[in-house]
Each structure stands twice: as structure tokens, then as C-alpha cells.
Amino acid sequence: MLMSSSDKAATLMYGPNGFRIVKPGHFVVCAQSGVPVPLEELRYWSVERQEPYASAELSTQRALQDL
Template identity: 65%
Template sequence: MLMSSRNQPALLEYGPNGFRVLRTGRFVLCAVSGVEIGLEDLRYWSVEHQEAYASAELATKRLTGEG
């Protein structure tokens, strides 16, 4: 069965002021919790690690080595 791009995670390139879509999709996965984050809700990511986070708390946890 073929999946539409809407059911797959997007592939993004994270920059300091935004992100660029490399492969279309409707969400990305949080690098800490694994929860789906809709692209319209994505606010936290790491340019260095090239990964997304579902909340400021999860981003802090990951970036301080606690996650």
C-alpha cells in the first residue's frame, strides 16, 4: 500500500531563523519524546543537531544532556 506524503514525516533542514522542507510531509518527530509535531506547530529545533523538539522543556532537556 502506498502512503501519501501527508502520512509521512517531513524532512527538514533547520536553520537559525527557520527551516526548509526537503521532503514534504505534515509533521516531524520530536527527538526526545517521539511525538508528532505538525509543521504549523513547530517552534523548537536545534541547528547543530538538526532535530526538532515538541516543547521548550524538551529542547532544554536534550541540549543540556539530560535527554
């Protein structure tokens, strides 16, 4: 059975103004909650940790863990 890129998670490099696709896919997995985030909906990530987040709240929760 052939799998399309929509069945696989993408691998991204996160920068301060955007991200670059390293390995094609349709989504990334939120580092805080584990839920899949479609690339077209991805708005929050950490450049330092190279992690994606599903929401601003989850991004803030993750940042507060290091304090």
C-alpha cells in the same frame, strides 16, 4: 492505496531563523519524546544537531544532556 503527505514525516533542514522542507510531509518526529509535531506547530529545533522538539522543555532537556 495512495498515501498523502499528511501520512508521512517531513524531512527538514533547520536554520537559525527557520527551516527548509527537503522532503514534503505533514509532521516531524520530536527527537526527545518521539511524538509527531505538525509542521504548523513546530517552534523548537537545534541547528547544530538538526533535530526538532515538541516543546521548549524538551529542547532544554536535550541541551542539558550534553553538559
